[in-house]
Amino acid sequence: MRISELSARTGVPVATIKYYLRERLLPEGVRSAPTQATYDERHVERLRVVRALIESGVSVAETRRVLDALDDPPASPHDLLGAAHAAVLPAAEADLDVSAAERLVEGLGWHAGMCDDQVLAGVARALQGLDRAGFEVPDAVMSVYLDAIGRLARAEIAGVPTESPEAAVRYVVLGSVLVEPLLLALRRVAEQIASAERFGGADAEGA
């Protein structure tokens, strides 16, 4: 198909497709004339993934690394998950103090060596951000966080399909990244429901 049809099929404007091609997020089409190329179903699928990642706030450079993990997956699903996380996370700073993060994730069943440094650094940075703002999560709330997040992650990993490597790759790489906006959005809805129940929202006022 021509680039115009690729655009119509995916809803991505032609100018954006050209940008993705220049940024090597999308493989070149087969050149059919000096100024024309043809694209196939793999371009449609790849374009959908690229758009979803970019719209989720993943940067161009991170998207390229996620695509690399999709195209050249490590042998085990465990390493694959590490590659997906590595693609979207900054490197761990050598001087970052991770001791508070380590104590916290022990509540998830963590012990030394169980996850990548980059991932642990993410927890340390998040705790630092809260600390700098002078915000403390009450202990009772934190222990519900750990319990809820542990359940959620175990269900996700139990759901990794093993019938084909391609299916596992898609699930792990896209699931770890693309599901984030959904979880945050669901949390906001659940907070408003719980708050309406506790403090009485529009609903409780009989509106």
Add this chain to the structure above:
Amino acid sequence: MRISELSARTGVPVATIKYYLRERLLPEGVRSAPTQATYDERHVERLRVVRALIESGVSVAETRRVLDALDDPPASPHDLLGAAHAAVLPAAEADLDVSAAERLVEGLGWHAGMCDDQVLAGVARALQGLDRAGFEVPDAVMSVYLDAIGRLARAEIAGVPTESPEAAVRYVVLGSVLVEPLLLALRRVAEQIASAERFGGADAEGA
């Protein structure tokens, strides 16, 4: 104190403080000479909050709206939560189809009118992103998401302090925004732990 001491106290570079002042994220100091101003403890605290929000990926415009909600809070904690969410979310598009989002959040106990349009639009957009990427969350995983997120939000709202309006404001506004990076970071750690347990990571190989 001078701007240099404000910088030393908070670890925020002087140039960044000047930028925040220009962007009205930080109130002016009291002018003590034509080219000098003095700052007090409220500047220290405000600067910590601003830096934490900006470092969490909240934009300058969104940060300004979060600060407005802190400075001029609505009367009820429920409306306050709505203001905090509104500050960091785009407006709901008039033509966005929220029917799938509505069906999904019924699993959280939602019924019509229980949350703001903007918040529901966030769920709809996240579902659209997954859909466009051709990614489906398995039903069994989605129901664990709903259960886990519901628990987490109820604990958060139960933890809203009611002894002072200031404490409630800080908790609701900062908690809803600043905790997001922590939850996502904990999820990545929990995923790696669950994956090491299921697929055998470095640990299971006896490394």
